[in-house]
Amino acid sequence: MKLAQMTKEELRRRLRLYVVTDERKDTQSLLDTTAAAIQGGATAIQLRRKADLGRHFVDLAYAIRRMTREADVLFFVNDRVDIALLCDADGIHVGQDDLSCMEVKKLFPDALVGVSAAGVEEALAAEQQGADYLGVGAVYPTNSKPDADFTGLEGLSLVTQSVSLPVVAIGGINVERASSVLKAGADGIAVVSAVMSADDPRMASMELIHRMEISGG
Amino acid sequence: MKLAQMTKEELRRRLRLYVVTDERKDTQSLLDTTAAAIQGGATAIQLRRKADLGRHFVDLAYAIRRMTREADVLFFVNDRVDIALLCDADGIHVGQDDLSCMEVKKLFPDALVGVSAAGVEEALAAEQQGADYLGVGAVYPTNSKPDADFTGLEGLSLVTQSVSLPVVAIGGINVERASSVLKAGADGIAVVSAVMSADDPRMASMELIHRMEISGG
Ligand code: NI
Numbered sequence: 258m259k260l261a262q263m264t265k266e267e268l269r270r271r272l273r274l275y276v277v278t279d280e281r282k283d284t285q286s287l288l289d290t291t292a293a294a295i296q297g298g299a300t301a302i303q304l305r306r307k308a309d310l311g312r313h314f315v316d317l318a319y320a321i322r323r324m325t326r327e328a329d330v331l332f333f334v335n336d337r338v339d340i341a342l343l344c345d346a347d348g349i350h351v352g353q354d355d356l357s358c359m360e361v362k363k364l365f366p367d368a369l370v371g372v373s374a375a376g377v378e379e380a381l382a383a384e385q386q387g388a389d390y391l392g393v394g395a396v397y398p399t400n401s402k403p404d405a406d407f408t409g410l411e412g413l414s415l416v417t418q419s420v421s422l423p424v425v426a427i428g429g430i431n432v433e434r435a436s437s438v439l440k441a442g443a444d445g446i447a448v449v450s451a452v453m454s455a456d457d458p459r460m461a462s463m464e465l466i467h468r469m470e471i472s473g474g
Numbered sequence: 475m476k477l478a479q480m481t482k483e484e485l486r487r488r489l490r491l492y493v494v495t496d497e498r499k500d501t502q503s504l505l506d507t508t509a510a511a512i513q514g515g516a517t518a519i520q521l522r523r524k525a526d527l528g529r530h531f532v533d534l535a536y537a538i539r540r541m542t543r544e545a546d547v548l549f550f551v552n553d554r555v556d557i558a559l560l561c562d563a564d565g566i567h568v569g570q571d572d573l574s575c576m577e578v579k580k581l582f583p584d585a586l587v588g589v590s591a592a593g594v595e596e597a598l599a600a601e602q603q604g605a606d607y608l609g610v611g612a613v614y615p616t617n618s619k620p621d622a623d624f625t626g627l628e629g630l631s632l633v634t635q636s637v638s639l640p641v642v643a644i645g646g647i648n649v650e651r652a653s654s655v656l657k658a659g660a661d662g663i664a665v666v667s668a669v670m671s672a673d674d675p676r677m678a679s680m681e682l683i684h685r686m687e688i689s690g691g
Contacts, residue, residue, distance in 0.1 A: 311573045312574075339556040343580070352527070354528070355528040355529055356532055
């Protein structure tokens, strides 16, 4: 389901639990964990592979495209527009050091484009460039970016007050922190380890969804 | 200049001295060295960035596209079809662990597609898939792939006898080795360090071209 067929409200709803894959090398384990996340209620999956050569990345993309399509879950590819085009992903996520939103739209006009933003300035720039949603963070410090300046709940709140785009909060979010993040105005949460590294990724997804429901955000 | 406007003989001629960029981080140094290679007679440039995030890669691609277009030199992008599309490269080079030739053609039908082949089996498969030229090697052991099984002059010769595609030999080629490689049937040579690490990259390119001329290959 692409942007053209979706209202902004529907996109907000479909970004509720956005699971980003980790860098594990074991293909079957990655696919099994992703499938469990979807069974537990993940509404969007982002395939992110920084270490891979193209062949492994694209084979994972085809496989996750099949499972997300069956489950009617959004599928985003990180950075690689060529791979997103090949597998007919719903969208692409780019960071500040990747292709620009305009370059992505030029190559794949029908895709939903998400842009990472650390604060209001980057968020407004992304909105101006035509981004469809923002990934805002890191809200909390994370192992993968321990030294990065983090956005914090205050920064997140400033962003959600400044833009009209759907906002997914990212960075160190877990069950305990999910409701604070929604209170700061996020439409959804993006997680890596909270689901991908969970003993039971299906249950971890269910708990995150449940916590967001009872927080009423 | 794309495949549609080029005979196979012209492509062979334009693959004569094929310079692959190295991974240096200094943008200006990379562009200066590439410009010097072109001034010295390089007939094709391949931009190859394994370590970069997309932004730096695509900015380099735009810059090298401008200089290769001015000089009427072929421009190939390694692996990233999205970046090749954005900068309107002449072609894309893929290894055995990248997107397949058919996937590349699907995304960028007008591009010249080169495929790396270590021997006859991979060469025939690439020809069957519709590759436009082959990069065959490593002919000699190299610092970047010291432990790799190398193809050798014998392997190169077997490939050039087995396919009708233009063949560029790669791997440890320098001025002393250029004529042996042409005698083994290659149409051109691909080099990284022989030009990129030369004290005078323009002169290094001129010497390689000169050596190929006097060897009569
Ligand atoms: Ni002479």
